[in-house]
Amino acid sequence: MPSVSVKILLFATLRDKYHTKELVVNCNGSIKSLIESASEVLGKEFLRDIYDEELGKIREDITLMINGRNIKDLKGNIVLKDQDVVAIFPPLAGG
Secondary structure (H helix, E strand, O other): OOOEEEEEEEOHHHHHHHOOOEEEEEEOOOHHHHHHHHHHHHOHHHHHHHEEOOOOEEOOOOEEEEOOEEHHHOOOOOOOOOOOEEEEEOOOOOO
């Protein structure tokens, strides 16, 4: 797969924990590659915080949106394109 450039936006506690609100990474277009590329910049803990290696997918408590659409609403194999924007929200808390 060719390399694509994707902007990642971090929100709430993720923004605080990793001391950044956005970064641009190159990946092969897969979600896993995107998260792995980001973890090369932010640290290996980022991969564990976002991605469930055992299940091979984004953790259930994480909200990930591509160009404003929740990946849970997207059908089929998700392939990122050049200049896509991925927003990552941590688990929601409150009451």
